[in-house]
Amino acid sequence: MKCYPVPRENLVLSIDNLKDDIPEEYLSHKECYENVIRKGSVLYDIFSELSKDRKHKAHQAPSNAYRISDGIMQNVNPFLLHFALFVPAITNQATPEQQAEFLKHGFGIIGTYAQTELGHGTFLRGLETTATLDLETDEFVLNSPTLTSYKWWPGGLGHTANHCVVMAQLYVKGKCHGPHLFFVQIRDIETHEPLPGLKLGEIGAKMGFNTADNGFLGFHNFRIPRNNMLMKNSQVLKDGTYVESKNEKLTYGSMVFVRVYLLSDMAYMLARAATISVRYSAVRHQSHIKPDEPEVQILDFVIQQHKLFISIATSHAFKICGLWLWQTYSKVMEDIGKGSMDRLPELHALSCCLKTTSTRDAGWLIEQCRLACGGHGYLMSSNLPSLYTTATAAITYEGESTVLLLQTARYLIKSWKRAMEGESLPATVSFLSEYFNKRYNKWENTPKGIVDGLKLVVAGVTKMCAESIQKHVSRGQQYEEAWNSSSVQLIKASEAYSRALLCEVFWFEVDKVSSTLSNNLAVVLKQLAELYITYWALEKRGDLLVYTTISKDDLDKLQERYEELLALIRPNAVGLVDSFDIRDEILCSTLGAYDGRVYERMMEHALKSPLNAETVNQSFHKYMKPVILKHKI
Numbered sequence: 001m002k003c004y005p006v007p008r009e010n011l012v013l014s015i016d017n018l019k020d021d022i023p024e025e026y027l028s029h030k031e032c033y034e035n036v037i038r039k040g041s042v043l044y045d046i047f048s049e050l051s052k053d054r055k056h057k058a059h060q061a062p063s064n065a066y067r068i069s070d071g072i073m074q075n076v077n078p079f080l081l082h083f084a085l086f087v088p089a090i091t092n093q094a095t096p097e098q099q100a101e102f103l104k105h106g107f108g109i110i111g112t113y114a115q116t117e118l119g120h121g122t123f124l125r126g127l128e129t130t131a132t133l134d135l136e137t138d139e140f141v142l143n144s145p146t147l148t149s150y151k152w153w154p155g156g157l158g159h160t161a162n163h164c165v166v167m168a169q170l171y172v173k174g175k176c177h178g179p180h181l182f183f184v185q186i187r188d189i190e191t192h193e194p195l196p197g198l199k200l201g202e203i204g205a206k207m208g209f210n211t212a213d214n215g216f217l218g219f220h221n222f223r224i225p226r227n228n229m230l231m232k233n234s235q236v237l238k239d240g241t242y243v244e245s246k247n248e249k250l251t252y253g254s255m256v257f258v259r260v261y262l263l264s265d266m267a268y269m270l271a272r273a274a275t276i277s278v279r280y281s282a283v284r285h286q287s288h289i290k291p292d293e294p295e296v297q298i299l300d301f302v303i304q305q306h307k308l309f310i311s312i313a314t315s316h317a318f319k320i321c322g323l324w325l326w327q328t329y330s331k332v333m334e335d336i337g338k339g340s341m342d343r344l345p346e347l348h349a350l351s352c353c354l355k356t357t358s359t360r361d362a363g364w365l366i367e368q369c370r371l372a373c374g375g376h377g378y379l380m381s382s383n384l385p386s387l388y389t390t391a392t393a394a395i396t397y398e399g400e401s402t403v404l405l406l407q408t409a410r411y412l413i414k415s416w417k418r419a420m421e422g423e424s425l426p427a428t429v430s431f432l433s434e435y436f437n438k439r440y441n442k443w444e445n446t447p448k449g450i451v452d453g454l455k456l457v458v459a460g461v462t463k464m465c466a467e468s469i470q471k472h473v474s475r476g477q478q479y480e481e482a483w484n485s486s487s488v489q490l491i492k493a494s495e496a497y498s499r500a501l502l503c504e505v506f507w508f509e510v511d512k513v514s515s516t517l518s519n520n521l522a523v524v525l526k527q528l529a530e531l532y533i534t535y536w537a538l539e540k541r542g543d544l545l546v547y548t549t550i551s552k553d554d555l556d557k558l559q560e561r562y563e564e565l566l567a568l569i570r571p572n573a574v575g576l577v578d579s580f581d582i583r584d585e586i587l588c589s590t591l592g593a594y595d596g597r598v599y600e601r602m603m604e605h606a607l608k609s610p611l612n613a614e615t616v617n618q619s620f621h622k623y624m625k626p627v628i629l630k631h632k633i
């Protein structure tokens with residue numbers, strides 16, 4: 001076995017057979033997959049060696065290896081689900097004995113997380129795949145009773161994984177106990193052939209994520225040992241006794257893990273887009289500001305700064321909030337390990353709204369970065385289109401955004417009711433109890449004043465939702481109907497909550513560490529945090545006018561301060577994206593390379609197009625010429 005030393009960027013990126021002769025965009029769907037498996041297998045080999053001396057920890061922060069693969073597999077790593085969900089699901093949901101058994105082959109197995117079905121993605125209690133206990137043989141029999149019950153979407157399922165964790169409805173002695181997780185081998189380790197009783201395949205081309213190998217899987221009387229049900233939280237004994245979990249939602253823990261991660265993931269996606277677009281904007285000269293002076297860097301247009309600097313600030317906001325949320329997650333997981341689940345609802349609510357806001361913001365901000373680069377941003381070689389399609393997939397996967405915001409709203413409404421009954425609330429929602437005391441406080445045009453104002457918006461909108469639900473109930477609707485009738489406002493409450501959280505955590509975490517930083521760094525970080533908060537105060541000025549005492553004059557002053565901040569950040573803009581420290585081989589962009597040789601790189605890349613291999617394409621003689629000659633006058 002060829003052994004690699006600990007991979008560092010320069011080592012991994014120096015491995016020759018990890019480079020592409022032909023840009024990925026010129027390969028077929030099948031060639032793309034084969035190419036990414038070729039490269040992914042080299043990386044998988046390196047990580048396997050690296051990880052041999054490390055036990056699979058339940059919740060390990062993403063190593064920078066995850067980032068290196070971004071440069072090598074510009075689209076998506078088909079092994080990603082193995083690391084992102086398959087292993088965490090086992091370490092999070094299986095007993096220690098099961099973990100030892102299922103993970104004994106280490107990286108000898110490649111897994112995925114098979115939960116979504118053709119007919120159900122959001123409503124997990126509606127999943128149709130069944131796992132029925134056979135007492136006589138001490139096995140579960142897995143079945144896909146309908147076409148809609150086929151697993152559909154799991155990454156790596158089509159042709160890569162040989163194992164998966166399957167979410168299926170547990171049936172014991174004729175009784176359904178709801179969705180549970182099962183460890184299932186789906187392909188022969190040696191031949192990679194699908195095991196008998198399975199129908200496996202790939203779901204076809206997508207708008208992006210095309211090397212993720214998302215697949216489908218159908219079961220026909222497929223048998224697994226009873227011990228293959230992940231039994232950390234609930235158990236099925238040999239005699240068929242079902243032992244309930246202390247909290248049935250613990251089964252959903254793997255999804256919380258990824259949602260928490262995605263905040264940091266989006267920070268990195270945005271850092272790449274900001275690096276590309278800001279560097280390009282420093283190179284690109286176009287038009288004049290003063291008619292009698294040369295064409296300017298487009299970065300000198302204030303509106304260009306308005307489009308781009310929010311992405312720099314947002315990347316830092318997501319990074320800092322991602323660390324904060326990760327610490328919360330780790331603490332809650334530790335508490336659960338000690339038997340306390342008190343903070344699980346709070347963690348679920350936080351992860352739902354922050355995952356949604358970070359993925360949505362990453363999507364539209366990356367698109368804004370692309371548009372700010374004009375036509376050249378539309379080239380695949382800029383890497384902005386791929387960043388966009390990869391980031392926006394996250395708005396849907398791991399919990400569709402609308403659905404997750406409604407989950408957070410559920411928590412806000414519960415918290416509001418507790419606040420109105422005088423109960424004490426967790427720190428992340430305690431502001432709800434202070435609404436009536438602070439509603440008419442004098443507005444302060446400071447970052448803290450804005451954060452307080454955004455919290456008043458959350459409380460005010462939540463109050464309005466609670467009143468709306470009550471109104472519908474008093475008119476005869478059931479609670480669930482009243483909830484549905486109020487859902488437009490409920491989404492608004494969650495969105496406001498998420499924004500207030502991001503502003504608060506960003507500002508106070510930066511403020512907290514600023515005394516430990518060099519003065520220059522502290523100044524610039526605070527400028528970014530203030531820019532972020534002021535940007536969103538201006539974006540949400542309508543809500544602030546309704547729920548706080550902010551005045552038109554205050555808003556005018558905020559607009560002035562915002563424009564001052566753009567000017568203050570302008571001299572450091574290129575330095576700020578350089579400080580993301582993303583090397584060219586990972587940035588993969590003709591527009592964003594560190595040396596600024598944009599036009600030369602664009603031409604070099606264009607000449608790699610297969611169409612440029614000859615001056616006259618054969619289609620001229622085969623198709624065009626006969627028509628031209630026929631109609632030639």
Ligand SMILES: CCCCCCCCCCCCCCCCCCCC(=O)SCCNC(=O)CCNC(=O)[C@H](O)C(C)(C)COP(=O)(O)OP(=O)(O)OC[C@H]1O[C@@H](n2cnc3c(N)ncnc32)[C@H](O)[C@@H]1OP(=O)(O)O
Pocket residue numbers: 061062063065066069077079080083084085113115116121122123124125155249250252253255256258261262265344345348396397398399400403407410411
């Ligand atoms: C090469 C080296 C790599 C190294 C990598 C390292 C890791 C990097 C990872 C980061 C990148 C990740 C990239 C991933 C790529 C793609 C992955 C995509 C995977 C998927 O998409 S998996 C499938 C995801 N599917 C979902 O999220 C489904 C969403 N639906 C649900 O969650 C539930 O159905 C829903 C909507 C919550 C409703 O469930 P239901 O049972 O109906 O719940 P109720 O609404 O009735 O509420 C009941 C009650 O339960 C609470 N609840 C619900 N969910 C949870 C939860 N997850 N945790 C805790 N509590 C939960 C809810 O709050 C309610 O509580 P009440 O007290 O209010 O009753």
Ligand SMILES: Cc1cc2nc3c(=O)[nH]c(=O)nc-3n(C[C@H](O)[C@H](O)[C@H](O)COP(=O)(O)OP(=O)(O)OC[C@H]3O[C@@H](n4cnc5c(N)ncnc54)[C@H](O)[C@@H]3O)c2cc1C
Pocket residue numbers: 081113114115116119120121122123152153154155209214393396397398399400402403406
């Ligand atoms: C790129 C990608 C990778 C994926 N990888 C995986 C994977 O590895 N493993 C896996 O198991 N799954 C995976 N998924 C599936 C993903 O988790 C689901 O697509 C997601 O959970 C949404 O479910 P759905 O697509 O069935 O949409 P549905 O649940 O059908 O929702 C469709 C729309 O209906 C509305 N809606 C649904 N429920 C409600 C509600 N309660 N209230 C209000 N509106 C509602 C929402 O607007 C929603 O957008 C992946 C998906 C994508 C796009």
